[in-house]
Amino acid sequence: MESDKILLEIASPYRQVLNIEVDEVIAPGEEGQFGVLPGHTPFLATVTVGQLMYRQGNQMKHVAVSHGYAEVEYHRVIVLLDAAELPDEIDLDRAEKARLRAEGRLAELGHEDRDYYEELAALDRAMNRISIAKI
Amino acid sequence: MANLKDIRKRISSVKSTQQITKAMKMVAASKLKKAQDGVVQARPYASKMSDVLASLAVRVKPGKHPLLQRRDEKKIELLVITSDRGLCGGFNTNVTKAADNFLREKKEGCEEVVMSVVGRKARDYYRRRNWEFKTEELNPGSTSFSQAEAIARPVIDRYVEGEIDAVYVAYTEFKSAMTQNIVVKRLLPLEPKTLAEDEVPVEYLYEPSEDALLADIIPRYIYTQMFSMLLESIASEHGSRMTAMDSATNNATEMTAKLTLLYNRARQAAITTELMEIVSGAEALN
Numbered sequence: 001m002e003s004d005k006i007l008l009e010i011a012s013p014y015r016q017v018l019n020i021e022v023d024e025v026i027a028p029g030e031e032g033q034f035g036v037l038p039g040h041t042p043f044l045a046t047v048t049v050g051q052l053m054y055r056q057g058n059q060m061k062h063v064a065v066s067h068g069y070a071e072v073e074y075h076r077v078i079v080l081l082d083a084a085e086l087p088d089e090i091d092l093d094r095a096e097k098a099r100l101r102a103e104g105r106l107a108e109l110g111h112e113d114r115d116y117y118e119e120l121a122a123l124d125r126a127m128n129r130i131s132i133a134k135i
Numbered sequence: 136m137a138n139l140k141d142i143r144k145r146i147s148s149v150k151s152t153q154q155i156t157k158a159m160k161m162v163a164a165s166k167l168k169k170a171q172d173g174v175v176q177a178r179p180y181a182s183k184m185s186d187v188l189a190s191l192a193v194r195v196k197p198g199k200h201p202l203l204q205r206r207d208e209k210k211i212e213l214l215v216i217t218s219d220r221g222l223c224g225g226f227n228t229n230v231t232k233a234a235d236n237f238l239r240e241k242k243e244g245c246e247e248v249v250m251s252v253v254g255r256k257a258r259d260y261y262r263r264r265n266w267e268f269k270t271e272e273l274n275p276g277s278t279s280f281s282q283a284e285a286i287a288r289p290v291i292d293r294y295v296e297g298e299i300d301a302v303y304v305a306y307t308e309f310k311s312a313m314t315q316n317i318v319v320k321r322l323l324p325l326e327p328k329t330l331a332e333d334e335v336p337v338e339y340l341y342e343p344s345e346d347a348l349l350a351d352i353i354p355r356y357i358y359t360q361m362f363s364m365l366l367e368s369i370a371s372e373h374g375s376r377m378t379a380m381d382s383a384t385n386n387a388t389e390m391t392a393k394l395t396l397l398y399n400r401a402r403q404a405a406i407t408t409e410l411m412e413i414v415s416g417a418e419a420l421n
Protein backbone atom coordinates (compact mmCIF):
# COMPACT_ATOMS: atom_id res chain seq x y z
CA MET A 1 0.00 0.00 0.00
CA GLU A 2 3.00 2.22 -0.10
CA SER A 3 1.81 4.06 -3.18
CA ASP A 4 -1.32 5.63 -1.75
CA LYS A 5 -0.30 6.39 1.80
CA ILE A 6 1.82 9.09 3.31
CA LEU A 7 4.12 8.49 6.23
CA LEU A 8 3.54 11.39 8.58
CA GLU A 9 6.31 12.08 11.06
CA ILE A 10 5.95 14.86 13.57
CA ALA A 11 8.78 15.63 15.96
CA SER A 12 9.53 18.34 18.48
CA PRO A 13 12.88 18.78 20.26
CA TYR A 14 11.47 16.95 23.25
CA ARG A 15 9.96 13.94 21.57
CA GLN A 16 8.60 12.25 18.51
CA VAL A 17 4.92 13.11 18.48
CA LEU A 18 3.61 11.01 15.62
CA ASN A 19 4.92 8.45 13.19
CA ILE A 20 1.98 6.99 11.33
CA GLU A 21 0.58 6.28 7.89
CA VAL A 22 -2.11 8.64 6.75
CA ASP A 23 -4.07 9.42 3.60
CA GLU A 24 -3.91 13.16 3.66
CA VAL A 25 -2.22 15.95 5.57
CA ILE A 26 -3.35 19.54 5.84
CA ALA A 27 -0.87 21.85 7.51
CA PRO A 28 -0.93 25.53 8.43
CA GLY A 29 1.84 27.01 6.30
CA GLU A 30 3.11 30.47 6.96
CA GLU A 31 1.72 31.62 3.63
CA GLY A 32 -1.54 29.77 3.97
CA GLN A 33 -2.78 26.30 4.62
CA PHE A 34 -1.59 23.59 2.31
CA GLY A 35 -2.83 20.09 1.72
CA VAL A 36 -0.71 17.10 0.89
CA LEU A 37 -1.95 13.98 -0.87
CA PRO A 38 0.18 10.97 -1.74
CA GLY A 39 2.55 11.69 -4.58
CA HIS A 40 2.93 15.37 -3.74
CA THR A 41 5.90 17.06 -5.32
CA PRO A 42 8.85 17.68 -2.97
CA PHE A 43 8.14 20.75 -1.02
CA LEU A 44 9.61 22.57 1.93
CA ALA A 45 7.60 25.08 3.88
CA THR A 46 7.51 26.87 7.18
CA VAL A 47 4.65 25.97 9.45
CA THR A 48 3.06 28.40 11.81
CA VAL A 49 0.88 28.20 14.92
CA GLY A 50 -2.35 26.44 14.14
CA GLN A 51 -3.97 23.11 13.53
CA LEU A 52 -2.41 20.39 11.54
CA MET A 53 -4.95 17.90 10.30
CA TYR A 54 -4.48 14.44 8.96
CA ARG A 55 -6.93 11.97 7.54
CA GLN A 56 -6.87 8.26 8.12
CA GLY A 57 -9.63 6.68 6.06
CA ASN A 58 -12.64 8.81 6.86
CA GLN A 59 -11.34 10.08 10.13
CA MET A 60 -9.96 13.55 10.38
CA LYS A 61 -7.63 14.18 13.31
CA HIS A 62 -6.05 17.32 14.66
CA VAL A 63 -2.75 18.26 16.19
CA ALA A 64 -1.93 21.59 17.79
CA VAL A 65 1.29 22.85 16.27
CA SER A 66 3.54 25.84 16.68
CA HIS A 67 6.26 27.28 14.52
CA GLY A 68 8.35 24.83 12.51
CA TYR A 69 9.01 23.26 9.13
CA ALA A 70 7.38 20.70 6.94
CA GLU A 71 9.34 18.73 4.42
CA VAL A 72 7.16 16.94 1.91
CA GLU A 73 8.39 14.10 -0.20
CA TYR A 74 6.34 11.88 -2.48
CA HIS A 75 5.21 9.57 0.26
CA ARG A 76 6.50 11.17 3.37
CA VAL A 77 5.82 14.30 5.34
CA ILE A 78 8.26 15.32 8.03
CA VAL A 79 7.11 18.06 10.32
CA LEU A 80 9.60 19.59 12.73
CA LEU A 81 8.05 21.82 15.34
CA ASP A 82 8.91 23.80 18.43
CA ALA A 83 6.00 22.10 20.10
CA ALA A 84 3.15 19.83 19.10
CA GLU A 85 0.33 18.42 21.13
CA LEU A 86 -2.29 15.81 20.40
CA PRO A 87 -5.83 16.77 21.43
CA ASP A 88 -5.96 14.39 24.39
CA GLU A 89 -2.64 15.69 25.74
CA ILE A 90 -3.77 19.26 25.99
CA ASP A 91 -4.32 20.49 29.50
CA LEU A 92 -7.36 22.70 29.05
CA ASP A 93 -6.98 24.34 32.45
CA ARG A 94 -3.41 25.27 31.76
CA ALA A 95 -4.29 26.61 28.34
CA GLU A 96 -7.10 28.70 29.81
CA LYS A 97 -4.76 30.08 32.43
CA ALA A 98 -2.17 30.88 29.77
CA ARG A 99 -4.85 32.64 27.76
CA LEU A 100 -5.98 34.75 30.71
CA ARG A 101 -2.42 35.59 31.62
CA ALA A 102 -1.59 36.66 28.08
CA GLU A 103 -4.76 38.71 27.82
CA GLY A 104 -4.01 40.41 31.11
CA ARG A 105 -0.48 41.26 30.04
CA LEU A 106 -1.63 42.49 26.65
CA ALA A 107 -4.06 44.90 28.24
CA GLU A 108 -1.17 46.49 30.13
CA LEU A 109 1.29 46.67 27.27
CA GLY A 110 1.30 49.09 24.40
CA HIS A 111 2.01 48.21 20.79
CA GLU A 112 5.51 49.54 20.97
CA ASP A 113 6.57 47.28 23.83
CA ARG A 114 8.92 44.51 22.85
CA ASP A 115 6.99 42.01 24.92
CA TYR A 116 3.75 42.85 23.21
CA TYR A 117 4.37 40.53 20.31
CA GLU A 118 5.65 37.78 22.54
CA GLU A 119 2.46 37.98 24.57
CA LEU A 120 0.43 38.06 21.39
CA ALA A 121 2.14 34.89 20.24
CA ALA A 122 1.51 33.30 23.63
CA LEU A 123 -2.14 34.20 23.35
CA ASP A 124 -2.21 32.70 19.88
CA ARG A 125 -0.78 29.43 21.13
CA ALA A 126 -3.18 29.28 24.06
CA MET A 127 -6.23 29.95 21.86
CA ASN A 128 -5.03 27.36 19.40
CA ARG A 129 -4.72 24.74 22.09
CA ILE A 130 -8.13 25.55 23.48
CA SER A 131 -9.83 25.33 20.14
CA ILE A 132 -8.24 21.96 19.42
CA ALA A 133 -9.00 20.52 22.82
CA LYS A 134 -12.63 21.39 22.33
CA ILE A 135 -13.03 19.60 18.99
CA MET B 136 47.21 -0.93 68.73
CA ALA B 137 44.39 1.38 67.75
CA ASN B 138 42.08 2.50 70.44
CA LEU B 139 38.73 0.66 70.48
CA LYS B 140 36.71 3.81 70.74
CA ASP B 141 38.53 5.40 67.79
CA ILE B 142 37.82 2.44 65.58
CA ARG B 143 34.19 2.46 66.56
CA LYS B 144 34.01 6.12 65.59
CA ARG B 145 35.66 5.45 62.25
CA ILE B 146 33.22 2.68 61.48
CA SER B 147 30.18 4.78 62.19
CA SER B 148 31.57 7.68 60.18
CA VAL B 149 32.29 5.44 57.20
CA LYS B 150 28.82 4.00 57.47
CA SER B 151 27.13 7.36 57.44
CA THR B 152 29.22 8.45 54.47
CA GLN B 153 28.12 5.29 52.75
CA GLN B 154 24.50 6.17 53.35
CA ILE B 155 25.05 9.48 51.65
CA THR B 156 26.84 8.02 48.65
CA LYS B 157 24.19 5.37 48.33
CA ALA B 158 21.44 7.96 48.33
CA MET B 159 23.32 10.08 45.81
CA LYS B 160 23.77 7.06 43.61
CA MET B 161 20.06 6.38 43.61
CA VAL B 162 19.19 9.98 42.93
CA ALA B 163 21.69 10.05 40.07
CA ALA B 164 20.24 6.83 38.69
CA SER B 165 16.74 8.24 38.52
CA LYS B 166 17.98 11.50 37.06
CA LEU B 167 20.02 9.56 34.56
CA LYS B 168 16.92 7.70 33.47
CA LYS B 169 15.16 10.97 32.86
CA ALA B 170 18.09 12.56 31.08
CA GLN B 171 18.59 9.47 28.97
CA ASP B 172 14.96 9.60 27.90
CA GLY B 173 15.48 13.22 26.97
CA VAL B 174 18.44 12.31 24.79
CA VAL B 175 16.54 9.52 23.09
CA GLN B 176 13.42 11.61 22.59
CA ALA B 177 15.37 14.45 21.07
CA ARG B 178 17.13 12.25 18.54
CA PRO B 179 14.40 11.96 15.88
CA TYR B 180 14.01 15.72 15.76
CA ALA B 181 17.75 16.33 15.57
CA SER B 182 18.38 13.74 12.90
CA LYS B 183 15.48 14.91 10.77
CA MET B 184 16.56 18.47 11.20
CA SER B 185 19.96 17.60 9.84
CA ASP B 186 18.34 15.69 6.95
CA VAL B 187 16.24 18.69 6.05
CA LEU B 188 19.17 21.02 6.29
CA ALA B 189 21.36 18.70 4.26
CA SER B 190 18.80 18.42 1.50
CA LEU B 191 18.50 22.18 1.50
CA ALA B 192 22.20 22.91 1.71
CA VAL B 193 23.24 20.74 -1.23
CA ARG B 194 21.01 22.76 -3.46
CA VAL B 195 22.26 26.19 -2.57
CA LYS B 196 25.62 27.75 -3.31
CA PRO B 197 28.00 27.58 -0.38
CA GLY B 198 28.35 31.32 -0.08
CA LYS B 199 24.68 31.94 0.18
CA HIS B 200 24.35 32.01 3.91
CA PRO B 201 26.95 33.45 6.29
CA LEU B 202 26.80 30.37 8.51
CA LEU B 203 27.81 28.14 5.61
CA GLN B 204 30.78 30.26 4.66
CA ARG B 205 34.20 29.12 5.66
CA ARG B 206 36.86 31.55 6.61
CA ASP B 207 40.44 31.10 7.72
CA GLU B 208 40.35 30.23 11.36
CA LYS B 209 42.13 33.20 12.84
CA LYS B 210 39.89 33.87 15.76
CA ILE B 211 38.08 30.97 17.28
CA GLU B 212 35.71 30.49 20.14
CA LEU B 213 35.73 27.51 22.44
CA LEU B 214 32.62 26.66 24.38
CA VAL B 215 33.16 24.30 27.28
CA ILE B 216 30.21 22.41 28.73
CA THR B 217 30.54 20.94 32.22
CA SER B 218 28.23 20.48 35.17
CA ASP B 219 27.52 22.79 38.07
CA ARG B 220 28.10 20.19 40.71
CA GLY B 221 31.00 17.96 41.56
CA LEU B 222 31.10 14.46 43.03
CA CYS B 223 30.79 12.89 39.63
CA GLY B 224 34.17 11.24 39.20
CA GLY B 225 36.38 12.60 36.47
CA PHE B 226 33.51 14.08 34.51
CA ASN B 227 34.49 17.73 34.74
CA THR B 228 38.24 17.33 34.81
CA ASN B 229 38.08 15.19 31.69
CA VAL B 230 36.28 17.93 29.82
CA THR B 231 38.59 20.68 30.97
CA LYS B 232 41.58 18.50 30.16
CA ALA B 233 40.32 17.97 26.63
CA ALA B 234 39.64 21.69 26.34
CA ASP B 235 43.16 22.49 27.56
CA ASN B 236 44.64 20.14 24.99
CA PHE B 237 42.59 21.76 22.32
CA LEU B 238 43.73 25.22 23.38
CA ARG B 239 47.35 24.12 23.29
CA GLU B 240 46.93 22.71 19.80
CA LYS B 241 45.19 25.77 18.47
CA LYS B 242 47.60 28.22 20.04
CA GLU B 243 49.92 28.21 17.04
CA GLY B 244 47.42 28.48 14.22
CA CYS B 245 45.16 31.13 15.65
CA GLU B 246 45.54 34.75 16.47
CA GLU B 247 43.02 34.73 19.20
CA VAL B 248 40.93 32.32 21.18
CA VAL B 249 37.89 33.46 23.08
CA MET B 250 36.05 31.36 25.53
CA SER B 251 32.53 30.63 26.68
CA VAL B 252 31.45 28.33 29.44
CA VAL B 253 28.38 26.42 30.47
CA GLY B 254 28.46 25.01 33.98
CA ARG B 255 29.95 26.29 37.21
CA LYS B 256 32.89 23.88 37.16
CA ALA B 257 34.20 25.10 33.83
CA ARG B 258 33.63 28.68 34.86
CA ASP B 259 35.59 28.31 38.08
CA TYR B 260 38.36 26.37 36.40
CA TYR B 261 38.97 28.92 33.67
CA ARG B 262 38.38 31.90 35.86
CA ARG B 263 41.25 30.73 38.05
CA ARG B 264 43.33 30.72 34.89
CA ASN B 265 42.36 34.31 34.16
CA TRP B 266 40.13 33.73 31.20
CA GLU B 267 37.34 36.06 30.37
CA PHE B 268 34.14 34.68 29.00
CA LYS B 269 31.95 35.78 26.15
CA THR B 270 29.04 33.75 27.38
CA GLU B 271 28.67 32.35 30.84
CA GLU B 272 25.81 30.05 31.73
CA LEU B 273 25.05 27.70 34.53
CA ASN B 274 24.11 24.10 34.00
CA PRO B 275 21.66 23.09 36.71
CA GLY B 276 21.31 19.50 35.60
CA SER B 277 18.37 19.92 33.28
CA THR B 278 17.88 21.97 30.18
CA SER B 279 15.34 23.26 27.73
CA PHE B 280 15.34 24.16 24.10
CA SER B 281 15.07 27.82 24.97
CA GLN B 282 18.20 27.58 27.10
CA ALA B 283 20.03 26.05 24.14
CA GLU B 284 18.75 28.89 22.02
CA ALA B 285 19.87 31.48 24.56
CA ILE B 286 23.36 30.01 24.57
CA ALA B 287 23.68 29.57 20.83
CA ARG B 288 22.19 32.84 19.66
CA PRO B 289 24.98 35.19 20.81
CA VAL B 290 27.52 32.72 19.44
CA ILE B 291 25.86 32.85 16.04
CA ASP B 292 25.76 36.64 16.19
CA ARG B 293 29.46 36.82 16.92
CA TYR B 294 30.14 34.52 14.02
CA VAL B 295 27.99 36.43 11.57
CA GLU B 296 29.57 39.71 12.58
CA GLY B 297 33.00 38.28 11.92
CA GLU B 298 34.13 38.56 15.50
CA ILE B 299 35.07 34.89 15.36
CA ASP B 300 35.82 32.56 12.47
CA ALA B 301 34.94 29.22 13.98
CA VAL B 302 33.24 27.83 17.05
CA TYR B 303 34.20 24.63 18.80
CA VAL B 304 32.41 22.95 21.65
CA ALA B 305 34.06 20.70 24.23
CA TYR B 306 31.52 18.44 25.88
CA THR B 307 30.80 14.88 26.87
CA GLU B 308 29.04 12.66 24.41
CA PHE B 309 26.68 10.21 25.98
CA LYS B 310 27.05 6.60 24.89
CA SER B 311 25.72 4.73 27.89
CA ALA B 312 25.74 5.07 31.65
CA MET B 313 29.20 3.50 31.70
CA THR B 314 30.84 4.95 28.62
CA GLN B 315 31.09 8.56 27.70
CA ASN B 316 33.29 10.23 25.16
CA ILE B 317 34.86 13.61 25.56
CA VAL B 318 34.75 15.37 22.23
CA VAL B 319 35.65 18.74 20.82
CA LYS B 320 33.28 19.35 17.96
CA ARG B 321 33.02 22.19 15.50
CA LEU B 322 29.70 23.93 15.72
CA LEU B 323 30.37 26.64 13.17
CA PRO B 324 30.81 26.95 10.25
CA LEU B 325 28.57 24.11 9.29
CA GLU B 326 30.02 21.27 7.34
CA PRO B 327 28.30 21.52 3.98
CA LYS B 328 27.21 18.09 2.90
CA THR B 329 28.11 17.00 -0.59
CA LEU B 330 26.08 14.68 -2.69
CA ALA B 331 27.37 11.28 -3.65
CA GLU B 332 28.31 10.92 -7.32
CA ASP B 333 25.21 9.10 -8.41
CA GLU B 334 22.80 11.11 -6.31
CA VAL B 335 20.67 13.63 -8.10
CA PRO B 336 19.27 16.46 -6.03
CA VAL B 337 15.49 16.50 -6.05
CA GLU B 338 13.91 19.68 -7.23
CA TYR B 339 11.98 21.26 -4.41
CA LEU B 340 9.28 23.83 -4.13
CA TYR B 341 9.79 26.34 -1.37
CA GLU B 342 7.43 28.40 0.59
CA PRO B 343 8.47 31.11 1.43
CA SER B 344 11.56 31.56 -0.73
CA GLU B 345 14.63 29.40 -0.52
CA ASP B 346 16.67 32.19 1.02
CA ALA B 347 14.13 32.96 3.69
CA LEU B 348 13.86 29.30 4.59
CA LEU B 349 17.59 28.89 4.74
CA ALA B 350 17.94 31.95 6.94
CA ASP B 351 15.33 30.49 9.26
CA ILE B 352 16.44 26.89 9.33
CA ILE B 353 20.16 27.24 9.78
CA PRO B 354 20.08 29.01 13.14
CA ARG B 355 17.45 26.54 14.29
CA TYR B 356 19.63 23.71 13.27
CA ILE B 357 22.39 25.13 15.40
CA TYR B 358 20.06 25.50 18.37
CA THR B 359 19.10 21.89 17.88
CA GLN B 360 22.72 20.84 17.93
CA MET B 361 23.36 22.92 21.00
CA PHE B 362 20.33 21.37 22.65
CA SER B 363 21.47 17.83 22.00
CA MET B 364 24.96 18.66 23.24
CA LEU B 365 23.51 19.99 26.47
CA LEU B 366 21.27 16.97 26.84
CA GLU B 367 24.13 14.58 26.26
CA SER B 368 26.36 16.41 28.67
CA ILE B 369 23.70 16.28 31.35
CA ALA B 370 22.99 12.61 30.81
CA SER B 371 26.72 11.92 31.00
CA GLU B 372 26.99 13.92 34.20
CA HIS B 373 24.34 11.83 35.90
CA GLY B 374 25.83 8.67 34.46
CA SER B 375 29.28 9.37 35.76
CA ARG B 376 27.95 10.53 39.10
CA MET B 377 26.11 7.25 39.39
CA THR B 378 29.23 5.20 38.66
CA ALA B 379 31.35 7.34 40.96
CA MET B 380 28.86 7.01 43.80
CA ASP B 381 28.51 3.30 43.18
CA SER B 382 32.22 2.73 43.58
CA ALA B 383 32.29 5.03 46.61
CA THR B 384 29.58 2.91 48.19
CA ASN B 385 31.50 -0.26 47.42
CA ASN B 386 34.66 1.21 48.86
CA ALA B 387 32.79 2.11 52.01
CA THR B 388 31.55 -1.46 52.37
CA GLU B 389 35.08 -2.76 51.99
CA MET B 390 36.36 -0.26 54.47
CA THR B 391 33.72 -1.14 57.07
CA ALA B 392 34.64 -4.80 56.70
CA LYS B 393 38.31 -4.03 57.26
CA LEU B 394 37.63 -1.79 60.19
CA THR B 395 35.29 -4.31 61.78
CA LEU B 396 37.98 -6.93 61.54
CA LEU B 397 40.44 -4.57 63.10
CA TYR B 398 37.95 -3.69 65.79
CA ASN B 399 37.31 -7.35 66.66
CA ARG B 400 41.00 -8.09 66.79
CA ALA B 401 41.58 -5.17 69.08
CA ARG B 402 38.67 -6.23 71.24
CA GLN B 403 39.95 -9.81 71.51
CA ALA B 404 43.43 -8.58 72.26
CA ALA B 405 41.99 -6.46 75.01
CA ILE B 406 40.07 -9.40 76.45
CA THR B 407 43.11 -11.63 76.27
CA THR B 408 45.21 -9.10 78.10
CA GLU B 409 42.56 -8.74 80.74
CA LEU B 410 42.33 -12.50 81.21
CA MET B 411 46.08 -12.76 81.48
CA GLU B 412 46.04 -10.11 84.15
CA ILE B 413 43.35 -11.88 86.14
CA VAL B 414 45.08 -15.26 85.82
CA SER B 415 48.45 -13.91 86.78
CA GLY B 416 46.86 -11.94 89.62
CA ALA B 417 45.18 -15.14 90.92
CA GLU B 418 48.43 -17.07 90.59
CA ALA B 419 50.29 -14.47 92.58
CA LEU B 420 47.80 -14.92 95.41
CA ASN B 421 48.34 -18.69 95.57
